[in-house]
Amino acid sequence: MQNKIIEIKKLNYSYPDKTPALSNINLEVYEGQSVGIIGPNGAGKTTLLLHLNGILQGQGSVKICGMQINKADLPKIRSKVGLIFQDPDSQLFMPTVFDDVAFGPINMDMPKEKIPALIEKALNEVDMLKAKDKLAHHLSFGEKKRVSIATVLSMKPEILDMDEPTSNLDPKHRRKLINFIKDSKLTKIIATHDLELVLEVCQQVIILDKGIIVSQGNTKDILSDKTLLEAHDLEMPFSLQ
Ligand SMILES: Nc1ncnc2c1ncn2[C@@H]1O[C@H](COP(=O)(O)OP(=O)(O)OP(=O)(O)O)[C@@H](O)[C@H]1O
Numbered sequence: 001m002q003n004k005i006i007e008i009k010k011l012n013y014s015y016p017d018k019t020p021a022l023s024n025i026n027l028e029v030y031e032g033q034s035v036g037i038i039g040p041n042g043a044g045k046t047t048l049l050l051h052l053n054g055i056l057q058g059q060g061s062v063k064i065c066g067m068q069i070n071k072a073d074l075p076k077i078r079s080k081v082g083l084i085f086q087d088p089d090s091q092l093f094m095p096t097v098f099d100d101v102a103f104g105p106i107n108m109d110m111p112k113e114k115i116p117a118l119i120e121k122a123l124n125e126v127d128m129l130k131a132k133d134k135l136a137h138h139l140s141f142g143e144k145k146r147v148s149i150a151t152v153l154s155m156k157p158e159i160l161d162m163d164e165p166t167s168n169l170d171p172k173h174r175r176k177l178i179n180f181i182k183d184s185k186l187t188k189i190i191a192t193h194d195l196e197l198v199l200e201v202c203q204q205v206i207i208l209d210k211g212i213i214v215s216q217g218n219t220k221d222i223l224s225d226k227t228l229l230e231a232h233d234l235e236m237p238f239s240l241q
Pocket residue numbers: 015016017019020021039040041042043044045046047048086
């Protein structure tokens with residue numbers, strides 16, 4: 001029996017302006033699973049992902065690796081859950097690409113001698129090693145997205161919490177990322193509108209709409225259900241039509 005790595009019970013969240021964003025979310029994810037979260041704009045996908053490393057904390061229970069998310073455990077939880085933000089400008093804040101990718105390992109007290117190799121490996125994974133000395137704000141949007149993925153890979157997390165990981169990537173680098181996700185044994189939670197990506201890499205999929213999990217199950221079954229998809233502003237992937 002695999003370990004339950006994420007366990008969410010009765011999670012509700014409204015933003016400070018009272019916009020309701022998540023309603024009675026219950027979710028269990030086992031170690032090594034790859035779960036897609038799909039749904040229309042404003043469904044609550046990003047809001048849900050932000051609960052997995054405690055950036056947002058709603059009412060209800062969120063457990064990561066058996067640990068209830070609370071203030072005292074936040075550093076530990078953040079070392080386990082690597083969050084790739086939907087907007088790379090939210091992720092990159094250091095002067096150079098190298099500094100951004102080094103930030104996680106340095107602040108997680110990894111052995112100093114191991115850090116340069118981790119940074120190089122993470123930047124190579126997204127083909128951005130050549131840009132290591134550049135200013136992040138001089139990069140193109142897709143390049144920033146690739147660097148923001150590297151900032152998470154360098155931390156060696158156990159869970160990859162990815163918000164639109166393929167958005168703005170060119171086809172070559174989208175494919176490279178898909179291959180990486182497929183080969184990775186980590187647990188992956190992927191919020192995306194890229195349903196072909198979900199079809200390729202996720203065993204399980206969840207449809208969120210208006211903050212509610214409206215459907216959950218095997219990826220191929222859900223992505224083949226034209227009526228269900230269209231009811232939630234989604235479209236059957238071309239490769240299944
Ligand atoms: N900071 C905020 N303050 C108030 N409301 C917010 C805030 N951030 C998001 N919302 C609202 O919460 C709801 C869920 O937004 P969220 O960003 O989680 O959706 P999403 O499913 O990720 O959408 P998208 O597909 O566009 O990325 C929306 O109604 C949105 O308008």
